[in-house]
Amino acid sequence: METIKQLKETATRAYEETVAKMSSVEISETSGNADFAEERKGWHGYVEWEDYPEKKKLAAAVLAKFKFTPIPEFQLKPLPETNPILIGHRWKEYYQVLGPTMANWPDESWEIVKKEKGEKMIHVLDFPYNGEPPADELMKGKITDNKYHFVRNHGNIPVIEPEEWSVEIGGMVNEPKRLTLHDLKTKFPIVEMTVTLQCSGTRRIEQIHEYPGEGDELINAPWAEGAIGTAKYKGVSLKKVLKYCGGLKDGAQHLEFIGADTYFKKGRVYNYAVSVPWRKVKSNEVLLVWEMNGEPLPLIHGAPVRAVVTGYIGARSCKWLYKINALAHSSMGPVQRQEYLYYNHQLGKHNVKFSNGFSIQDMPVSSAMMFPKEKQVIIHDGKIECQGWAYSGGGRWVERVEVSPDGGHTWFPAAVQNMTTKHYHAWRLWKLEVPTYAEGWIELCVRCWDNANNTEPTFVRSAWNWDLHVTSSSHRVKIYSVNKTYPETAERLRLLKEHGEEFEPITKPVGFAVETPEEYERNVKEIGDREPID
Template identity: 60%
Template structure:
């Protein structure tokens, strides 16, 4: 039988194959079908890049024992040189909207742009993509679901998310914004400066000296604010950049026992805050890219959070040294806040008056009202996300899985209250939220 229908016509009409549909232009009195956008060959201005100088020298290793680390924040000339390199060549475009289907299982996105940017800068960043993936293969469980190869983003499969009360290091989710720097702890130190009375540098031995700083041990659940983003992507595609759009399922949450010290004690050792400081800005040694600009990973938390002893400097995770992929040798752990505030590979803390203006703090991880979209938003209208809201997910049975039962269904899942608070009650519904049943306390993990 002859038909004028396209292959998979039903899928196309039901919105299941949006990528094959033409774009309609309805700005005029008549609807027009736009031709597919075709991007030309990639270009590179060799002369402009040569004018920057020797990249191997310009972006050379700055600290002994710090592989893959480039200090950007104190060197505006270095940032300008990197910007010129990135704008003197073209890279494959991100799709404006992700109409194409995302793989349903273990969707490894390669991170093509991020690898190319690192290689374009060169110098100390050249080997970072390969070094980072080698670290993933060495430190993470073979069953991890790799969402993004570089910068690495990965989560455990559903069956292992709630398998144990404490998430094994090899199965703890990873949400990286840059490559993994390899830092020798004997060569490590970090700077506490800004609006403190006496700025100081501290080695790991300094921090571990219990005569100076009392030891802190805490069980902490960290969750990425993008947990379950795959559900959002399927409804509203969003931008195409692989890092902001990592297609998380329900596994971007993990609980671990951390050992370290309270940041409040370190600030006290520096003579306390001065001149109206109200926020602490954390500097990570990984390199982040935003709009053709390079920077270190920077975010901040308010002093009130630190004052409450809810921010720690951690060097141990589940009875072991911090894995490299989780921030070795020293990281920040913020209780109850989104994972983006728990900075890894810490090399500096700066006391400041206002929240950080760095892009990750001021242009990402923002709440907007429902009526705000790409057509009318302003970054300054967004509310910076700090505490996580109440959230939960069912790990078993799976979505749309058929269960044969005799009146009872065995379920397994997780519930998280955010803000560092313990969930007082967990309820479960089997009819879409019309009726709710309280989960018995003996079925919950211990407080």
Template identity: 40%
Template structure:
């Protein structure tokens, strides 16, 4: 099985086996080996406003593509356009780099909490399928201008209303075809949306796991739309018809199951909802009654909505206190998460509960039962951590 036979017009190789995977940090919690899907220990997330690249969650659908020669890379932009174009990486970089600090989050983040209630299908993500990074690249709106699309346009002259990102990543769900997803044209062409064609992550060239040499970064939107290993961009009249746009990443009510699901009855998910997790302490920590504990975590909301308040209870919801939002969140634009902390006296056995509100007054549902869905997506129920006292020595 020669990898050279899998080379695409973009210059990227799409391996068909897993024998050339990149190295990964040994601290990652592996949820799936082939394809590789992993998240860091949740405690690592609250340690740094910018998530170190090795600790950023890895979401893949097949073997990791390979760029052998940067000079051979080509991005094709085609479809309902006045001027279809093809650009090298050097040409993209010549358009001027912008930097955006943005959190990406898998729609399946916290899926395991739903699966404990009732089985769901999907990778068993804990609460760490999220990260905050510094992305460097060229604004997509600027690139589309070269193809004749005006900034802020809702439709091209030829009727294009959606921007489809196509990867070289091959996945079984697409019957061996490429991973693909789309966003509305007005989101792609609006400079304020800050959609990037990114070639850097945290000041370094994109690593293979995160889309080398070029990926889309769509801030405030579920990670499924920030397509990695870009092969081409298509301007379409209608939304992408790929599996992950039409037969996945849609939100259904709890009474829908695999026997009665109607995928066409629901819209594809774009913005993610207000979300939060407690990173420390965890249920694995034993804490002596009367101990002063610093409760720490992250909070974020989709669509560029910042976090207005984080509420924490250390006694199962009997009393509440407002956590301190750490100062970094107000200095990096509107796409980054908020880290928060609260010092409190804890008396195990007890349950720590945390919830948040964004600037649009969006709140989290109290119970996961009310939002359970067959794919286990968008679990943003109140976050709960059961704390036990140290076991007595016999």
């Protein structure tokens, strides 16, 4: 582990190199304005922005002096076959030009990713870090391993010493307080809850493939089916904490959460801020947690303490939490007011405004087929084993999962015995051997039903929106079906084996004659000549 002095020296070098590369402005002109210092002992990677409007203006002025790397195109052309898939060049540059204190935070964050995440993790964006697990890791069990739980970050990863951490609770509360981690553990009933967190961008890649939309590599990251995970969290109910603070004043309707990470939006700088309605909190559906799957909360997941908002989009579960404000209105932060909005089909680059969309809160019913995979060849005996996940937010739970082998005309249900147990706030994993008679290219699809009888739209077009959120349509997977119970298919498989040939790739021509001349003549004679007789 590097010392603080070494970290500062590395950061200074990174800052000087970036400024020299990006701008003709002399370092001496900007360095006096650009070094935004850390303010609290034991809080590395944290700069307070929300309490200092003038500091935010100064940072915006510094950012305005530079030309940053353009946003990469990743929707109108194939994604890079690399891991990380996308590189957050401009996001790193934002930090680097704001002075030596912040310059090395992107590199430090990546070191935390490498330490805390599994080797097989799919790095969708290296910084701010966005990553999802491969299918085999996600489907290992109802509880997702911390190393393979998805991560959706909006900025750097702060490193806060637990004994130095505290949360300030203010705004429209009757008795504002500052509470330590020790206070949370000793003054309130401790609860454990199994919770699924899901990014609203889960399965976004399907919308991108059909109809591209807004193309910010962070806000609209090209997620596949793995931006979801389930953990058992330990913490306290925010409702109990607010009661300890004397309750809310008349007119308080929302609770704002502010995180220690630094976030950029269109040339301005913020601390991450979101909010949830009081009605959600008073139902004991918002927790302040410090433990994940029996271990201290990992740094990358918001240590020492984060909010966990059950049933809502993951963006509301603020990480590195340090401030809670009771408000009469929802948070004014850009993540709450300008992002995670759901737009009508008619809105896009030509006419969209933030006020046109409604805020995404409860996650709708959704599902995914993790096995088989897209364009996989399946040799089977009339049944294909399918596996996946199904989830519904807002305190609803999945009752039924169905798979169709013919694109959505006929549906077969998964047996209850082949689904994981129900939870108010968690997914169900499922598996099903679906009867399949057709051969060649077929389209499998999955849908689920929750206890409120909600199900998924049939096609992705029904779910499409300009920001490409909430791909809640029936998940469709094209596979190549080979039914070995059919005599002709069984014979072809035998001949391939006899000649030492593999069936895959299916595009590779068979290396031997599929009919002898004698067989051809006999078969043509039986079915008749290819030309009419007159």
